[in-house]
Amino acid sequence: MTSQIKFGTDGWRGIIAKDFTFDNVSVCAQATAAYLKNTSPRNLSLVIGYDTRFASADFARSAAEVMAANGIKVYFCSCPTPTPVISHGVVNLKAAGAVIITASHNPARWNGFKVKSADGASAPTQMITGIEAEIAKLGDKPPVLNLDFDTAVSRGLIEHVDLAPAYFEKIGGLVDIEKLRDAGFNIAIDSMHGAGIGYFKQLLDGGCNRLNEINAEPNPNFPGMLQPEPITPNLAKLMRLVKDIRSDIGLATDGDSDRLGVVDEMGNFLNQLQVFSLLALYMLEVKGLRGPLVKTITNSSMIDKLGELYNVPVFETKVGFKYVSPVMLEQNALIGGEESGGYAFTGHVPERDAILAGAYFLDFMITTGKSPAEMLEYLYSKVGPHYYNRVDYTFAEARREEIIKHLTDQKPASLGETKVVSTDKLDGFRYKLEDGSWLLIRFSGTEPLLRVYAESPSQAKTAALLEDGRQLSGI
Structure with a gap:
């Protein structure tokens, strides 16, 4: 189901075999191909790389087959490759972007579909919105094009690349x-x-x-x-x-x-x-x-x-x-x-x-x-000394709106004995204190977690702020 595919702070991630399937990866690839053809018709080329997670290379091959079938030239990494090396490869090869099969730091059962723009950066909001719109157009029975990997290689649509040498040369200049x-x-x-x-x-x-x-x-x-x-x-x-x-x-x-x-x-x-x-x-x-x-x-x-x-x-x-x-x-x-x-x-x-x-x-x-x-x-x-920590809490998705309401209703004038001088909702619920300390409560964009962050001039105060954050969220 394409409705399962939602891009977060850094691509789409899902649990392998449950959400992150070959069919869904192919849908993401088809949507990305459509977006590229609409926005970058003069540069239909893409780097595709992957990490060491379960079946990452196979998922990457599937994405490459879809891209090749759509007439997009693929530079395919010959082995598991770090994301920054792939990002540099995009710029070095003058490609229109990259797809990377990785879930970065997530637990082992997760995998992900990251997208990079032509400058090697994480896909900006406009690009992600465009890809999601293409996914929505595909519907629940998406028409996905596919060309056998080896056939695509023989036709020059997929080319194996080693991005490390050019990357190390770049680092040597810095x-x-x-x-x-x-x-x-x-x-x-x-x-x-x-x-x-x-x-x-x-x-x-x-x-x-x-x-x-x-x-x-x-x-x-x-x-x-x-x-x-x-x-x-x-x-x-x-x-x-x-x-x-x-x-x-x-x-x-x-x-x-x-x-x-x-x-x-x-x-x-x-x-x-x-x-x-x-x-x-x-x-x-x-x-x-x-x-x-x-x-x-x-x-x-x-x-x-x-x-x-x-x-x-x-x-x-x-x-x-x-x-x-x-x-x-x-x-x-x-x-x-x-x-x-x-x-x-x-x-x-x-x-x-x-x-x-x-x-x-x-x-x-x-x-x-x-x-x-x-x-x-x-x-x-x-x-001056600054002490930071973060605590993550799992929660049932059904409680998300309840937690948001609980946080919205809380308007503390102080935390501990320190006055709250400002609050904002730039990304979550943030409280700035009179002594420069701060507390932030926000939902993860990649996992079902509520994150509570704090920084203050002492470890004891940071610990106390984290507990304040837990209570404010009603967790």
Whole structure:
């Protein structure tokens, strides 16, 4: 049923064999093909890639067969490929966009259909709306065109490509790779059984570094973790490894390698807001660049303080890189980031790239001579300490309207002993407090979850705000 297909903050995702089926993937591909023919008739070409999830390569082949049958030239990735590498491939090959079969950080039973625009960015709202409209036109018995994969290859409609060499060449123009390779670091790497396997090793090997990569075999079950998301609950193995082998740093990439996780030299996880703020500081201070900073509503108020310190504007968007990317392009921004660990940079595609983010983080360490923990203290010396956390709650879909009504009815004048100075509904229900703390409650755009976020000057206050958020939502 085409009514099952709803695009969220980053493509359409569904449970494999229940919603995410070959038929539904073919419908998405047919709709995407129709959209491209309507909007980009002079450039009917597309990159198609996939991650290491169950049957991702097969789903990608099905999408390619539909595209080829519609007369669209397909550049088909020859192996599981990170999303940022595919995004760069779109620009390098001058394609009209990309389709990527991946559910990113979702649990193993999920898969997804991501769409990229011609600039390699997450498909903007206009593009997604157009594709959804084409899906609606197809109806419940959609006419989907199909051309056998091997036949399409023989006719030149599908071409196998390896996007890695051009990608690494691009990265080499943004950061001094030889400098990174000669740093002499002991680096622990967790590829989380995903598409990023081997990429940090290829980038950093061949010099004085010692590299230790774990979870470096494709495994669609993602054993030992709730989901391939580089956050504390899933990084116990990496954090132990960092301490056991006395690493200088631990780097982790999610299932499709567009999100970065960082573990400091003591085995402590640096949260995503800390990492984004450090990367922004790196761009402003180490690289000496000036330009706008772009953050989602769930990101740190440390970015606002850095904007004030370095006299650069800060732009805020809804959650999702489909909102961040257009602002980055419009404003020629230095960096864009979201709370989930995705960061994009000037001079590159306006899309999350965990590999480049990791390279920049290492360059920050080399240039300053500081460890990750020392870098965090340096950041705090400029903007003050900030403590962030997020709690996710599952809920029955039938309760969605009840939760929204409960939140709408709540109008707290204070949270704890701190006055609420403003509220808004830019993306969920946000409460800003007198001391700079904030609380946000919103529904996930990719999973049936209610997310509660908070940041404040102390860990205790952040914990209290998260409990306030739970009570305000009636969960």
